[in-house]
Amino acid sequence: MPFPCSNARWLCLAAASAALLVPWAGSAQTLPDGAGKDVVLRACSVCHPAAMVSGRFMSREQWNAEVSKMVQEGAKLSDAEFTQVVDYLAKSFPSNGAAAGQVAGRGGRGGRFGFGMTQQPSGPAPGRGGAAGGAGPIDMQVVDTAAADRGRTVYIAECVTCHGPRARGAGDGVPEAQKGPDLVRSLVVLHDRYGKEIGPFLRKGHPLQSGRPASTLTEAQIADLSHFLHQKVADTLRSGPYSRVQNVLTGDAKAGEAFFEGAGGCKQCHSPTGDLAGIASRLDPPTIQQRFLFPGAGGGRRGGGGAPPRKPVTVTVAAASGPAVTGTLLYLDDFTVALRDANGQYRSFTRGRAVKVERHDPVQAHIDLLPRYTDKNIHDIVAYLETLK
Amino acid sequence: MKPVRFLTIAALALASFAADGVDPAKFAQPPTTSWPTYNGDYSGRRFSPLTKINTGNIDALTLAWVHRMNVGPFGGGSIKATPLVIDGVLYYTFPDHVWALDARNGRELWHYAWDSTGGIHIGNRGAAAYKDYLYFETPDCHLVALDRNTGTKRWTQTICDLDLMYYGSVAPVVVKNHLIVGVSGDDLDIPGYLESRDLETGALQWHFSVVPQPGEPGSETWPNAEAMKHGGGMTWIPITYDPDLNLIYVGTGNPQPVIAGKGRLGDNLYTESIIAIDADTGKMKWWFQPSPHDTHDWDATQTPVLFNGTIDGQPRKLLAQASRNGFFFVIDRVTGKKVVTSEFVKTNWSKGIDQLGRPIPDPAKMPQFDGALVTPNQGGAANWPPTSFSPQTGLFYVNASHAYSVYYLFDTDEKPEGWGGNDRGGWGEAMLEAIDYRTGKIKWSHKWAGGGGRSGVLTTAGNLIFAGDASDNFVALNASTGEPLWHANLGQNVSNGPITFEMDGSQYVVVAAGDTLYAFVMLAK
Structure with a gap:
């Protein structure tokens, strides 16, 4: 995949013209209020559309890992800001999606890139299923998890033998005649919205494992099945429930x-x-x-x-004349070095051949x-x- | 080295480009008064023969103008596109957006905004121009042709399936009567391809599938038809082209599933490969694979840079890539055979080099359930930002990263799908490197004190390199020694590949930093 944007600082929080912002209009307003929101707006939005930030529901550990990765890729956050950002994201967009309802107009869209994997107890919410700025179409199905739960029952009764427990197709033990394709990768499923493709497909005479005709499936059952299958697709995405570190306790x-x-x-x-x-x-x-x-x-x-x-990195700067100065490193690039000295004084220096800079990292x-x-x-x-x- | 042919053409180009306009027949020559393609010319070298800005006068470079996009989610966003400059007009893109500016003062001539239906908005690499057309891709899988003079839409074509989570980000490239377009997408397991489209209508001319069909050559590097059908290999960096050989060169992206490779054992051709394709037929001439069976998301899409050089006393037509996996490859661009394989940063994932010149992946350094410490990290030793080759110094330049992270497998299924794992954490340092193409040895390395920027690199006949660091500095360095000579802190990291061109006798350098485009100029005396 393309490398995430390496920029992190952004300069203005100007309200952008909605006319130029068609797919993103209103995004900024959909971030729920909470401590740390301002830091998220400043540090994340330089690269990511709001929906890309807000459209994901993950555990604190996952948010930690994600934001750490962004810092590694260049996002500029102080330690304090880092904690604020993770706190905000973990609270506003938790893995169980409990707070999803706070996101006005977005419904229960979840998963990193749109398919809902979040709890959506009150049925399909208004708003878009797709992640504006994220993968897939904006009109992507919003998974209703209650419907998906009902759909699971239909799936287990009629589909699981041939299509497997994760809907990834039959396993090796299944007789050849009963081997059904991978439904997570099915074009019918991926093009489907709320059963509009799956329904006609099944009614053409698709066999069911109970032996009854597929035409006997009700509209509601097909819609439920659709929610279940879209949930399985969402599970496959990067932020799905499988995306967590397994057992690392394997050593001696x-x-x-x-x-x-x-x-x-x-x-x-x-x-x-x-x-x-x-x-x-x-x-x-x-x-x-x-x-x-x-x-x-x-x-x-x-x-x-x-x-x-973390213990601070310190630096000693020795200019051509005058005594060397040691302090907490605040800034260092090829051209400038800045520190806070023992008296709390900010000092910065232009670097050059005559200026010696020694960096001391406590975690070296x-x-x-x-x-x-x-x-x-x-x-x-x-x-x-x-x-x- | 003496890449005689290109230098000769460079001299001719000074005269021939006086005519201006867009003539793809001239894209073989280094640009001077224009920058008409993503890389300036077909070679991908990003070397300008201009000398009005040089090591002797760089201190006199001044700011000419600034243009801020003022779109994006909160007015932010990052310009990753390389602008085009044609007849004094500069064109640049951002996902769903295109601008035309007067290159003399940055004044906006028109702005086109596409009404999006979705897709990943991570970046847009730029536009292509032909006659009065300007072409670009959108995140929601459209190829759009605008009227270059007015910014109004001429036609659109669908080039991928948004429901499968493809998206458009690459800059198209005009080759003869073909518009070469690629696709992006890494979330579901989908096949990559490259297409040629009609310049006037956008109709499909040919379609090259990166992963072979069962029974075709290369299919023996996959376990089954299902793995092939979902094998990945996106084409998200603009192609390069050799008009004499009539070959298009494209680097392909990672195989899919991305991290968990259990269901796709084998080399997974032609993912993470450099492929030569006949421009008129779309048929593959040869392939070279920088990363067999990758499991680290190390797309080998980095620009395949074309130049002529001398190897063991013999003149050779060469192609070089500083690949995301940490290896530098020089291959013969006529045959695809290896010339040099070397590390440009220290890596820990391979067990040696095979007979074809490919690193051999170490199974122990593939992602593990309990974690494997790997360098480079997922970001890679290099990534999408353009590299540069200067025929003047014979050196290949790359903004490189030396970083570690831990790769984990997550998906315990017999048949992992999607990513199935990821990397976490990390430590890294970064440097601008100059590589001798004849040996693959590092001639010099300038370590960035404040960390490395993922910026592109430009070289000029003024013996200069232009590049960014991670501290928002836009820096000019001596191309022979790597000594920084000039810098300006732009307040945001340099986010694209810088370009240069001459206008009214003055030489300009244009670079993007975050949401803003900056034009610097050496004013004519």
Whole structure:
């Protein structure tokens, strides 16, 4: 897929002309109010249409991972802002979609790119099924999860033998004569809206596993089946329920401890009875894994709740004349360096050959390990840290 | 090196382009007073023979004008398109939008807004021009032809199926009487293709399927017909073209399902491949595959850059790509045979190079349920931003990234679909690199202190490189040494490939940063 936009800063929050904004008109207004909304508007909208941000419903862990990834790709957020953004998104767009109703006019559209996987207890809501700015058409079906639940019953009674439990087609054990195609990839299903394609297709005489004629399916049953199948399509998308880290506890805790105490050099800064005591009670294993791999950048230090504030990167600037200045690094590029000194004073310098800049990153040891780790080392460390309850 | 032919043509071009207009027959020559295609010319080198801006006077570059789009969800958005400049008019695109500006002052001549019915709005690479036509693709799968003078719609054609989550983002390219269009889409498992369309009507001329049909050559690299039918391989970066060979070169995207490769064991041809296609018939002449059986979303779509060079004393017609997977490939563009395969950043996912010059994927570094630490990350060592080759220095330039992330499998199904996994977390650093095409060795590497921007690169005969960093700086560097000579902080990251052209005796450089286009100029004395 194309790389996500690497820009993150945007300059103006000017109300854009609705006339030029046909597909997105009203998007900004559909973001629910809440703490952190302003940061989301500022940091995310430079690249993403509002609907691309608001159209997804994910767990806090998934939002954490997603926003971390965006930071890695260039989104500019301070640590405090990062937390605000994840808090806002996790609260406004949780994986169970409980807050979906707050999104005026959007109905229960969910999933990263539109197909609903969210709970929609009160039936199809007004608004578009598709994700404006996201994949697929704007008029994509809005999944009514209550209808999808009813549709599942129809599916199990009439379809599952040939088309499989996930509607991805029959498994290997099914006799050849009963092997039905993958319905998630079916053009009839993908072109369908609320049974308008599926209904006529079935009524042409499609066999049902109960043996009764497909023409006996009621309009309501076909609509329910349609919701169920569109839900299965949505499940397949990147933010579907299958998109979560599985078991990372596959390592050898003893070997992990040995690496921690020896080759990894971890004990030079960390202690299982000190800063890491009880870490496994505070963090889940996938978060532990990300945290020690990438403490200084993007995902790691921000994985999960309760991340400790990161020790600041410091810098020493020695100009051609005058004393060297050391402080907390605020900004560094090829041309400028800025810091806050011990007195709280902001200082910035133009870089040049005569100006020496030394950067001190407290997590440099973690970065230096990246080319040295084996995957076994990594899984062993997770297993070891998981013992520190 | 002495790429004699292109230099000679460059000299001729100075005279021949005085006529202006849009003449595809001239797209073989480096542009001077125009920038008439996505890459300026057919070669993809993004090298300008202009010298009025050079290492000696770069400090005198001044701002000429600024144009802000003022559309997008909140007035933001990021211009990823490379503009076209024809007869003093500049055209640029953003998803669903096209503008025509007076290139002398940035004044808007017209703005066209498409009424969208959906699709991913992540970016639009630009437009193509022919006669009075201006063509562009929309996120909702349309190819639109505008009247270039007025910005009014002439016709539209549907080029993909939005219900299957395809979308349009690539800049079309005019080749002879063909308009070459590609497609994007990575959410459901769908097949990629490249098409040729009629310039006057948009009618289909030929359709090239990236993944073969059962029984065709290449089908042996897939386990079954179902995997082939849903095998991916999108064509979302503009093609390059060699008029003498009449071959179109296209880089193809990742196979699908994207991350979980269990259901598509094999090399998965012709995904993540560089393919040479006869411009008139749409038939494949040869293929070269940078990433066999990829499971990391490392599209090999990066521009296949065409130049003539000397290898072991012999003049050769070459093609080079700095691929998203971290490898730099030089191949013979007549035959598709490998010349050089090297790493341009340190990678950890391959077990060596096969006889064809392809990296051999290490199964241990394919995504795992408990995670595999991989470099490059999903963003890649390079991505869509254009690279550049300077025949003057013989160096290939790429804004490169060296980054790690952990790749996980998520989907435990016997038959994963969609993505089936993803990468998480990461650490990275970035650098502008100059690569010697004869050896694949890094001649110099300029590490960006504030991180690397995903910006495109332009080189000029003024011995200059123009590129962006990740700190919003637009930077000019010495093309021989990599020394930064000039910069301007534009307040947003450089977001496209910069272009240059001469007008009224002055040389302009135009670059996008976020939602704004900036024109710099070296005024004629």
